[in-house]
Amino acid sequence: MNNLVYNKNVLDHFQNPRNMGVMENADAEATVGNPTCGDVMKIMIKVEGDRIEDINFQTMGCVAAIATSSMVTEMAKGKSLDEAKKITNKDVAKALGELPPIKVHCSNLAADALKKAIESLNKK
Amino acid sequence: MSLSINMEKIYLDNAATTKVDERVLKAMQPFFLEKFGNASSQHSLGQEAEMALEESRDVIAKSIRAKSDEIFFTSSGTESNNWVIKGVGFENLASGKNHIITTKIEHDCILNSCRWMEKQGFEITYLDVDKEGFVNPSDVRNAISDKTLLVSVIHGNNEIGTIQDIETIGKICRDKGVYFHVDACQSYTKVPIDVRKQNLDLVTLNAHKINGPKGVGALYIREGVKISPLIHGGNQESKMRSGTENIHGIVGFAKAVKISSSGNIRKMAKLRDKLIREISKIPHSKLNGPEGDKRLCNNINFLFEAVEGEAVGAYLDINKICSSTGSACSSHNLKPSHVLKAIGVSPMNLNSSIRLSLSKDNTEKEIDYVIETLRNIIFKLRKVSPFKLKYDGKEK
Numbered sequence: 001m002n003n004l005v006y007n008k009n010v011l012d013h014f015q016n017p018r019n020m021g022v023m024e025n026a027d028a029e030a031t032v033g034n035p036t037c038g039d040v041m042k043i044m045i046k047v048e049g050d051r052i053e054d055i056n057f058q059t060m061g062c063v064a065a066i067a068t069s070s071m072v073t074e075m076a077k078g079k080s081l082d083e084a085k086k087i088t089n090k091d092v093a094k095a096l097g098e099l100p101p102i103k104v105h106c107s108n109l110a111a112d113a114l115k116k117a118i119e120s121l122n123k124k
Numbered sequence: 125m126s127l128s129i130n131m132e133k134i135y136l137d138n139a140a141t142t143k144v145d146e147r148v149l150k151a152m153q154p155f156f157l158e159k160f161g162n163a164s165s166q167h168s169l170g171q172e173a174e175m176a177l178e179e180s181r182d183v184i185a186k187s188i189r190a191k192s193d194e195i196f197f198t199s200s201g202t203e204s205n206n207w208v209i210k211g212v213g214f215e216n217l218a219s220g221k222n223h224i225i226t227t228k229i230e231h232d233c234i235l236n237s238c239r240w241m242e243k244q245g246f247e248i249t250y251l252d253v254d255k256e257g258f259v260n261p262s263d264v265r266n267a268i269s270d271k272t273l274l275v276s277v278i279h280g281n282n283e284i285g286t287i288q289d290i291e292t293i294g295k296i297c298r299d300k301g302v303y304f305h306v307d308a309c310q311s312y313t314k315v316p317i318d319v320r321k322q323n324l325d326l327v328t329l330n331a332h333k334i335n336g337p338k339g340v341g342a343l344y345i346r347e348g349v350k351i352s353p354l355i356h357g358g359n360q361e362s363k364m365r366s367g368t369e370n371i372h373g374i375v376g377f378a379k380a381v382k383i384s385s386s387g388n389i390r391k392m393a394k395l396r397d398k399l400i401r402e403i404s405k406i407p408h409s410k411l412n413g414p415e416g417d418k419r420l421c422n423n424i425n426f427l428f429e430a431v432e433g434e435a436v437g438a439y440l441d442i443n444k445i446c447s448s449t450g451s452a453c454s455s456h457n458l459k460p461s462h463v464l465k466a467i468g469v470s471p472m473n474l475n476s477s478i479r480l481s482l483s484k485d486n487t488e489k490e491i492d493y494v495i496e497t498l499r500n501i502i503f504k505l506r507k508v509s510p511f512k513l514k515y516d517g518k519e520k
Contacts, residue, residue: 014435042510
């Protein structure tokens with residue numbers, strides 16, 4: 001593994017994405033797109049009481065978009081809905097270590113998608 | 125993904141730049157420590173440099189059937205292209221002509237020069253191309269008016285490899301009395317260039333795409349073409365391009381031209397066609413640009429639906445394969461490729477392409493590994509993607 005643009009942690013999440021794939025019987029889901037570069041991210045959640053019991057993602061995007069998607073699912077899993085809603089895009093980028101400055105916009109999808117999924121739950 | 129740990133990098137980004145050939149390096153070496161003179165100096169060291177400069181000029185001139193005094197050395201293809209657009213534009217402004225015709229698939233150094241010229245009051249026409257990237261010569265004819273000074277067209281496209289019919293366009297321009305410039309940075313030594321037969325007035329060449337050094341370019345200016353210098357100073361290059369000549373670079377440039385061969389072109393074309401044939405078998409993939417003789421012998425550019433080019437490129441890099449992508453995410457300005465846009469790739473697929481560009485040094489073994497690796501990468505990334513593609517059962 002030899003890539004000077006991204007750190008080890010980012011590359012790990014990119015190559016071994018956590019909680020990836022379709023979720024059967026999701027309680028809520030949300031899809032957000034990044035108009036800047038055409039990335040699309042989908043978050044699916046399963047809720048038990050007020051906790052996120054399970055969470056999955058699917059992303060079409062660059063390395064940073066896939067890695068931040070994977071990271072946000074790890075961060076949100078097991079958290080209460082209120083806690084999960086407070087996760088910001090900055091938190092996700094920070095948890096990954098660092099992103100190249102030009103790539104920061106790619107990380108803006110992850111927390112947005114999560115928030116949108118939680119909000120759609122409240123509307124039900 | 126199978127990968128032997130000690131495998132060297134597979135370099136498939138030769139349209140960006142190439143490795144300097146060892147014979148080129150060897151030819152350049154004496155000009156650093158021994159023959160380091162300034163070609164303008166009157167002493168023996170200077171004369172030695174001057175001689176090497178003129179010998180190199182002869183080599184470049186001969187390769188495109190120009191006369192030696194029609195070749196002017198520059199710092200790069202970018203400089204040569206800037207020089208053409210600005211130098212021809214301003215030198216001829218007094219004639220009342222202020223119109224330049226170019227295409228939507230030029231290199232940024234032409235497009236951004238043209239945009240700058242628009243701010244100076246020039247009028248620019250950016251011609252459309254068809255879905256394989258070809259300029260229709262009759263579009264060129266129709267765009268020429270009595271205000272037109274110059275037509276500038278890229279010979280072999282750097283992204284999708286389309287080779288334009290410069291002979292037909294050259295004839296049209298000559299008949300209409302309009303200067304014709306060809307940007308041959310990618311095509312030089314790969315596609316025949318004959319400035320007499322093809323009616324070319326200006327041709328941009330450079331060294332580092334053909335296993336020569338970076339930092340050297342050239343501009344062919346047909347005798348009689350009215351163009352003002354871009355760089356003013358000590359009047360080198362027949363007062364047309366000032367600055368002490370980059371002798372070691374120019375000597376390397378000439379050597380790179382000398383070692384180019386038709387055998388290498390055939391070898392690259394064969395590997396290109398194998399890559400195209402095999403990558404086409406990946407479902408929902410599409411070749412950008414034409415097939416066959418009208419494509420640069422070293423260019424492969426594929427679109428893969430539902431994945432992002434930057435991610436494909438990063439995965440290839442992790443697997444020691446150097447490639448390039450036109451996706452927004454990998455560019456400085458976060459805009460997708462203007463070339464893919466011009467050939468009609470849909471907005472949704474604009475960020476999904478990857479370019480592989482060969483050199484004479486790539487091997488069939490490398491290509492086999494690339495095909496297998498790429499297939500696995502696309503499969504893996506599509507598993508992550510929310511877009512579900514319909515498969516006809518030919519792929520896992």
